[in-house]
Amino acid sequence: MSIEEKENEIIEEFAMFDDWADKYEYLIDLGKSLPKLDDNNKTDDKLIKGCQSKVWMHSELIDGKVIYTADSDAIITKGMVALMVRVLSNQSPDEVIDSKLDFVEKIGLTKHLSPTRSNGLLSMIKQMKLDALAYKQLKS
Amino acid sequence: MTAPGATLKSSLDIKKIREDFPILSSEVNGKPLIYFDSASTAQKPKVVIDSVSNFYKYQNANVHRGVHTLSQEITVAYEKARVTIQHHLNAAHPHEIIFTKGATESINLVAHSFGKKYIQEGDEIIISEMEHHSNILPWQQVCEEKGAILKVIPMNEAGELMLDEFEKLLSPKTKIVAVNHISNTLGTINPIKAIIELAHRNHTPILIDGAQAVSHTLVDVQSLDADFYCFSGHKLFGPTGVGVLYGKEKYLNEMPPYQVGGGTIKTVTFKKTEYADLPLKFEAGTPHIAGGIGLAEAIKYVNLLGLENIAAYENSLLEYATIELNKIEELRIIGNAKNKTSVISFVVEGLHPFDIGTILDQLGIAVRTGHHCTQPIMQHYGIQGTVRVSFAFYNTKDEIDTFIKGLERAIKMLK
Numbered sequence A: 001m002s003i004e005e006k007e008n009e010i011i012e013e014f015a016m017f018d019d020w021a022d023k024y025e026y027l028i029d030l031g032k033s034l035p036k037l038d039d040n041n042k043t044d045d046k047l048i049k050g051c052q053s054k055v056w057m058h059s060e061l062i063d064g065k066v067i068y069t070a071d072s073d074a075i076i077t078k079g080m081v082a083l084m085v086r087v088l089s090n091q092s093p094d095e096v097i098d099s100k101l102d103f104v105e106k107i108g109l110t111k112h113l114s115p116t117r118s119n120g121l122l123s124m125i126k127q128m129k130l131d132a133l134a135y136k137q138l139k140s
Numbered sequence B: 001m002t003a004p005g006a007t008l009k010s011s012l013d014i015k016k017i018r019e020d021f022p023i024l025s026s027e028v029n030g031k032p033l034i035y036f037d038s039a040s041t042a043q044k045p046k047v048v049i050d051s052v053s054n055f056y057k058y059q060n061a062n063v064h065r066g067v068h069t070l071s072q073e074i075t076v077a078y079e080k081a082r083v084t085i086q087h088h089l090n091a092a093h094p095h096e097i098i099f100t101k102g103a104t105e106s107i108n109l110v111a112h113s114f115g116k117k118y119i120q121e122g123d124e125i126i127i128s129e130m131e132h133h134s135n136i137l138p139w140q141q142v143c144e145e146k147g148a149i150l151k152v153i154p155m156n157e158a159g160e161l162m163l164d165e166f167e168k169l170l171s172p173k174t175k176i177v178a179v180n181h182i183s184n185t186l187g188t189i190n191p192i193k194a195i196i197e198l199a200h201r202n203h204t205p206i207l208i209d210g211a212q213a214v215s216h217t218l219v220d221v222q223s224l225d226a227d228f229y230c231f232s233g234h235k236l237f238g239p240t241g242v243g244v245l246y247g248k249e250k251y252l253n254e255m256p257p258y259q260v261g262g263g264t265i266k267t268v269t270f271k272k273t274e275y276a277d278l279p280l281k282f283e284a285g286t287p288h289i290a291g292g293i294g295l296a297e298a299i300k301y302v303n304l305l306g307l308e309n310i311a312a313y314e315n316s317l318l319e320y321a322t323i324e325l326n327k328i329e330e331l332r333i334i335g336n337a338k339n340k341t342s343v344i345s346f347v348v349e350g351l352h353p354f355d356i357g358t359i360l361d362q363l364g365i366a367v368r369t370g371h372h373c374t375q376p377i378m379q380h381y382g383i384q385g386t387v388r389v390s391f392a393f394y395n396t397k398d399e400i401d402t403f404i405k406g407l408e409r410a411i412k413m414l415k
Helices: A003-016 A020-033 A074-090 A093-098 A120-138 B014-019 B046-059 B069-089 B103-118 B137-146 B162-168 B192-201 B249-253 B289-305 B307-326 B353-362 B373-379 B399-415
Strands: A047-049 A054-061 A064-074 B097-100 B126-128 B149-153 B174-178 B206-207 B227-230 B243-247 B263-269 B273-275 B329-334 B343-348 B369-370 B386-390
Touching: A003 A020, A003 A074, A020 A074, A020 B353, A020 B399, A047 A120, A054 A120, A064 A074, A064 A120, A074 A120, A093 A120, A120 B249, B046 B289, B069 B097, B069 B243, B069 B289, B097 B137, B097 B373, B103 B137, B103 B174, B103 B206, B103 B227, B103 B243, B103 B343, B126 B137, B126 B162, B149 B329, B162 B192, B243 B249, B243 B263, B289 B307, B289 B399, B307 B329, B307 B343, B307 B399, B329 B373, B353 B369, B353 B386, B353 B399
Parallel strands: B126 B149, B126 B174, B174 B206, B206 B227
Antiparallel strands: A047 A054, A054 A064, B097 B243, B227 B243, B263 B273, B329 B343, B343 B386, B369 B386
């Protein structure tokens, strides 16, 4: 499935919720069901520092696809992290680099990506793309 | 104690007061705004907003400069604002009131200029464990530059400063003490009169960070005998970007300027500059004129309500909210000093403050989450952060009830 197809799938899922509480409950469930990152991957070099919630992100290149795993100490942030991992993981470095991720706006959660939220999410996306760029350069 | 369901008694007409604050009738995320973050910044009454707006509409000119009428009139108005602040703090002279950007700049000014004049290698500076980063970092920097040593007054589990430990820290090497009047995270009201006396017994001057205090209590710098006292305008219902440093004349006269430039001089040649007298020596550049005038309006407004009435009402909000919060099983209040202002920090077992704050925001309830620029306090309690609610006189018991319901809902969602 392409990044765009995955984004559309998420947009459809979120279209079912008419109020914010359902949306956030779903986000919290996503956060809870995201597998925890191994403690040996929760090291400081994997830590993306937000002012308030912490995000850890690990990536590896397997058969030409970038595989991301990530975690957060705050559950709503972790739900957002789960969405990002779902969309970007298992894609080629090029696809990750070119992704626009405008599904976040379409599901009404843009405020979690604003710089003032200081939840580490924006920095995580930047780091995900930087990792993809590094894998791309490694290949060529 | 007021029984639940009853309205809190007050000599203030809260309903009418709320009408003075335009933002309080707004909606956030489709819900009526409940603003419980006044310790971060307080909302502004219409008189303050109007004074700022009128300045730009009808009075705008530069101060202390021009020969023209507008400039002269605004200089008079700006200096009148200084006198309003002088009287409010009961300072001996208007020139002991220095306009700054805020409490942070006030502390930086003292750390820099006092440090330059009086602090040498091996000297000691005493702060406390419950200081805001703004009252830690400037002193740390002076210590690094001068080779001085930073000493810290510890606090007990309730979040109260241990004065017997403070006494032990004082020595002939202590050159200055800097502590807050009220803790922004714990709400603790520190016994600053006693702290000042102890410092003075050691012949050490003292700076009081009053950022959290001026909106809750009357401050008389002469009766306290504070050497420096500072606060931010925006926490006292005034504009952002303006603040005050009160300093005793004798220190301010001896201290070198902090920043230099326009307005701070008597004569300039390329060989030598002779600096202006107080307060202009410390006010480089065009000041925040609208801010100073707006702050004076805010002080007049607060005095009209009466700080004693304000404190009594806020105290009833604090008591009521504390009782209601303590009913929530997994919740722990951080900071249980005997003498507290209307600030409550808490943690909920197993939940991240950020998540609680996010859900409350969806309900239109503004709280602060995180470490509140007081990481040493977090380290003391072994926590990452707290949720903090802070009340001002425009908050109500009904709002606390709505908040408690919202909090219970957030806990249920997040568990």
